[in-house]
Amino acid sequence: MKKFITLACLTLAAWSLMSITLTDSIEMAKRSNKTLLMAAEDIVKADNTYKDVRGNLLPQISLQGGYQLQKTNLPDSSLPPAPDFSSGLDTLATANEDYLASALTGVVSSMIPSQTQEQGSLAMQLQFNQVLFLGGKLINGIRAVDRYRSIQQRRYNLLEQELIVSTSEMFYQCLLAHKLYEIQQEALDIATQHLQHVQLFNREGQVSEFDLLRAQLEVAKLKPQVLQAKNNYNLAAAAFRKQIGSNDINAVPEGEFILPQTFNIDLDTAIAQGLRDRIELHLATINTEIQQIRYNAEKGNYLPNVALQAGYSVFTAADEYSIQSNDFGSQYQIGIGFSIPLFTGFSNTAKRIYAKHDYQQSKIQEQDYQELIALQIKQTHQQLAYALENYNVQTQNIALAERSLQLAQVRYDNQVGIQLEVFDAQIMLNSVKLQYLNSIYEVISADLNLKKAIGFKL
Numbered sequence: 001m002k003k004f005i006t007l008a009c010l011t012l013a014a015w016s017l018m019s020i021t022l023t024d025s026i027e028m029a030k031r032s033n034k035t036l037l038m039a040a041e042d043i044v045k046a047d048n049t050y051k052d053v054r055g056n057l058l059p060q061i062s063l064q065g066g067y068q069l070q071k072t073n074l075p076d077s078s079l080p081p082a083p084d085f086s087s088g089l090d091t092l093a094t095a096n097e098d099y100l101a102s103a104l105t106g107v108v109s110s111m112i113p114s115q116t117q118e119q120g121s122l123a124m125q126l127q128f129n130q131v132l133f134l135g136g137k138l139i140n141g142i143r144a145v146d147r148y149r150s151i152q153q154r155r156y157n158l159l160e161q162e163l164i165v166s167t168s169e170m171f172y173q174c175l176l177a178h179k180l181y182e183i184q185q186e187a188l189d190i191a192t193q194h195l196q197h198v199q200l201f202n203r204e205g206q207v208s209e210f211d212l213l214r215a216q217l218e219v220a221k222l223k224p225q226v227l228q229a230k231n232n233y234n235l236a237a238a239a240f241r242k243q244i245g246s247n248d249i250n251a252v253p254e255g256e257f258i259l260p261q262t263f264n265i266d267l268d269t270a271i272a273q274g275l276r277d278r279i280e281l282h283l284a285t286i287n288t289e290i291q292q293i294r295y296n297a298e299k300g301n302y303l304p305n306v307a308l309q310a311g312y313s314v315f316t317a318a319d320e321y322s323i324q325s326n327d328f329g330s331q332y333q334i335g336i337g338f339s340i341p342l343f344t345g346f347s348n349t350a351k352r353i354y355a356k357h358d359y360q361q362s363k364i365q366e367q368d369y370q371e372l373i374a375l376q377i378k379q380t381h382q383q384l385a386y387a388l389e390n391y392n393v394q395t396q397n398i399a400l401a402e403r404s405l406q407l408a409q410v411r412y413d414n415q416v417g418i419q420l421e422v423f424d425a426q427i428m429l430n431s432v433k434l435q436y437l438n439s440i441y442e443v444i445s446a447d448l449n450l451k452k453a454i455g456f457k458l
Contacts, residue, residue, distance in 0.1 A: 019254035022171050025244050029167045032245025036163055039156040046152040050145045056131060056138055065124035073116055120323050121316055128310040132336070135303030136296065144293045147286050154286070158279040164458045165448050167243055174240045175257040176441045177233040180434060184229040187430045188222040194426075195219050198419065211419045218423055259391060259440055262447045263456070267381050270454050274377045277455030281373060284366040291359040298355040301348040302341060310334040373453070380453040384446040391443050394436040401429040 020028070030036060083105055086098060131138060198215040201207040241251050265273075275281065312332040316323050341348065405425040411417030451458060 020244070020246075020251055022168060022253070022255055025171050025240070025253060026164055026167050028244040028246065029163055030160065033159075033163055036156070036159050039152070039159050042152045043149075043156055046145075046149040050142070050149050053138075053145045054142050057142070060129040062127045063124065064127065066122070068121045070119040070121070071116070072119075122323055123313070123315040125311055125313040128308075130308040132306040132308055133303075134305050135300035137300060140293045140297035140300075144290050144297075147290050147293070151283060151286050151290075154279050154282050158283070161279065161452060161458055165452050168448055168458075169445055170236070170240045170243050171253045171255070172257065172441055172444050174233070174236040174253045175255060176437055177229070177236040179257055179437050181226070181229040181233045183430060183433050183437070184222065184226045187426065188219065188226050190426060191215070191219045191222050194422065206415070207419065214419060214423065218426075257437070257440060260444055260447060262384065262388065262443065263451055265381075265450075265454070267378060270377050270381055270450070271374050273456075274373050274454040275370060278373050278453075279455060281366070281369055284362075284369045288359070288362040288366050291355070291362040295352070295355040295359045298348070298352040301344075301351065304338050304340040306336065306338045308334075308336050377450075377453045380446065380450040384443070384450050387439065387442040387446040391436075391439040394432065394439040397432045398429075398436050401425070401432040405429050 086102060086105065195215040195218070198207055198212050202209070202212045237252055240253060241248070244251070310333065312330070314328060314330050316327040316329070405422070405428075408417055408421040408425040412419060412422045448458070
């Protein structure tokens, strides 16, 4: 019955923990890492910046228009009295003179504005602008923005690779901390069992009080080490949850902490592959291309800028609100404009020289990156080789330490050896186990860093 209860408790405890594999950890970290998310937004922004600049090559067409109604009420003081030229004729005026006086009265009266004026107007203009030549500045600008777009994509890939490496290292650090805690707990359990064994021998008078005190001291010494190992595991688990963006305190990594299949590659091939595939070197190369484009653009500053402009306008003028078909007028225009810099106070010359040295500096920086990358690959390659050799040594040490503890325990049980031999053998075995687990982590970390150094897509 107790076995069933224990099994049920262990099952519930396992269900309460949310085990996360390495693949799940990496995917969760990608979804929650703010830097990576912002880099993804930068890619979209760079794409639209490229489209914006490229759009300047196409014609720019705009339509403008307006419709207006106007009503004016003039003051009485601004309106002169209506003239009457007929009143100035004498009685001898002829019929022709009367007709002329009436006609002149009508003409002058029509020139006097009415007190209330209504007016409707409609105007529309279609404007066309087309760049013909800008001395290569626009083409070079489009090329530079296109290279900038490539930088943003590769920068995202670089951040993604760094996130994968850091998440993987934290994943295995958490597994390592848990293994170290288990070893310390196992050592404490063995020391406790040994203490019980010594207490039994002491009651029978087969061991001295000194042996009993030594066994008690060994248990007391291991307890704080177990607490420290447990605390280290909790800290590693908290850092791991922060890395993957999880607030669940039960989220823990799940996986085997064993020696992985390492990346087998010779040094010369690794350096050649790194100089070909490293994202940082691609970024440096693109930066050199951008500086060269900028230098070429500055060299074309003395060339003219030529643009074509055309427009067509439709307008109306009516002395009433309603607009008739015969109220419309039109106007069109077309022309070519140009601008040539004749003298800029040597400003363009200074800009060209500055851009030239920026270009030279970027080439030097690219060469420096190549040397640094080659050095980093050499270092990580050597670190992996050392880690593998250390792992092989620690594997042999484990077998020797286990055999040493076994012999010491047999000698002590047969009262041939002393208790101190057992303690020393146990301490040595625990130390070797810790070094063995650390050697596995060193191989995992060195393998990840070598793959990252040569530009291997993780």
